[in-house]
Amino acid sequence: MEIQAVLKNVRWLAPEELQSGWDNSGVQVSGVADKADKVAVTLEPTPEAVTRCLEWGASLVVTHHPLYMKPKAPTGGAYLDVLRALIRADAWLYAAHTSLDSAPEGPAFWLGDDLDLQNRRVLEPGTVTTPIEVSFYAPTPLGREDGERWADRDGVHSVSQSAAGEVRLIVERDAWPFVAEAIAFGQGERPEFYVRELVEPRTVAGLGEMGELPEELAFDDFLQRLHGLTGRRYLPHCGPRPEMVRTVAYCGGSGSSLAHRAAGADVFITGDMKYHPAVDAGTEGSVCIIDAGHFSIEEEMMRRFAAELGAALEGVEVRFFPGDDPFRWSVAEI
Missing domain, CATH: 3.30.70.100 (Alpha-Beta Plaits)
Structure with a gap:
């Protein structure tokens, strides 16, 4: 398939116009290849991940996180290593970042799908279309x-x-x-x-989501369910501990800045929770925040995105390449 036709399908699933103003979703490196019969999808554009994709024969590598946020000189390090690998392979690199995070009913909302949330609404609306x-x-x-x-x-x-x-x-x-x-x-x-x-119906695109469970769960039971969905043994949480959970808010990646938008929820699930916001979460009126991990939420999102892209591209093989969680755990008895 023509590379531009492939990119058109990627943009359809993750419209660039939905990205946040600070973001750099889109083509990161323009390749020489004009056709693609293999497309690789992975979370991070690290040298190791990109190399695995190119060794498989991908003409296009689609990642979630951009290779860079602002243009910079290729003076060394991982950035230059990725550029060299792509140029040697004549391959393209594309990032579907907040464009994918905001795509209505897209894979960024997999957690709401698996929790079967009802009455779902966007936490931080960004774009309204009809x-x-x-x-x-x-x-x-x-x-x-x-x-x-x-x-x-x-x-x-x-x-x-x-x-x-x-x-x-x-x-x-x-x-x-x-x-x-x-x-x-x-x-x-x-x-x-x-x-x-048309004036109606309106589709609201944005970051994060809130909704209600079909039946409320005891907090410990909800945590066990979340352990199973994310595959994480450890789920640190802060703020008031609810007895029961019915209303759930979440945002993948570094979504802790949206905690204030989760008012009325019993829990808010995200990644990268920092110390001082965690302290502030203990104040009156706050919501219980669960750090489910930046990697675990977005790794699953990209796996599902690869499946969606594969279904949209006829005659093109799409493969998801699992990433590596940068965190390692050391557990000791003290």
């Missing part, structure tokens, strides 16, 4: 198979055709370029589209 209404004239009646094929595409809400031949679709803005290509292919030419923005 679907678009697209109409065009089809000189021949729309076949049942064509209509069902378009309607089955992700992001398409409805497809209809009038007796006069006018076809009307309600489609998500991000999905429209892909649907337009499918329509042009099916019609044999690209029709003249009339596009109108």
Whole structure:
């Protein structure tokens, strides 16, 4: 598949316009390869991880964390090692960072999926979008198979055709370029589209999420469930210890700065909890904060993202390369 077509699909799953203003989601290194039959997905763009991906034969490596936040000179260290490896392989490097974190119903919200949270809402809204209404004239009646094929595409809400031949679709803005290509292919030419923005329904994109468990759990039982989901033996927590857990808020990665947005939740799950915020979590009105680990939450997110990308790319092999948790534990009896 053409490399630009592959990148188009990556951007569809992790729209760059959803990234935070301080972020650097997008192409990190432009490669020479113009096609890709193998795409590697991994969490970190470390020399070791990128080398494993390139040795497998990947023409494109997609990571979560960017190689850099601001342009810098390749004067040495891991940054230069990654550049050298990619250039030798003619390969591309792309980062889906907060663009993936904010993608509605994307893999960043896997914890809410696995906890079966109800009444889910975004913790820190960033972007609000609405679907678009697209109409065009089809000189021949729309076949049942064509209509069902378009309607089955992700992001398409409805497809209809009038007796006069006018076809009307309600489609998500991000999905429209892909649907337009499918329509042009099916019609044999690209029709003249009339596009109108709708007011509702609104899709809110942003960081983190809050929702309710189907049934409340005792705090210790909830912790045991979280141990199983994250694969972590240790789950440090701070702040008031609830007897029961019903309302859960979470944000992967370094999400402790969103703890103030979790008001009303019984627990807030994130990674990278620091000492002074942990002290402050003991004040009145605070929420119990559970540090489930930056690595464990986002490693699982990227594994699921690889599966989504693989389903979207026909004829391209997508493989997830597990990362390495940088932390090691030493346990001793004292």
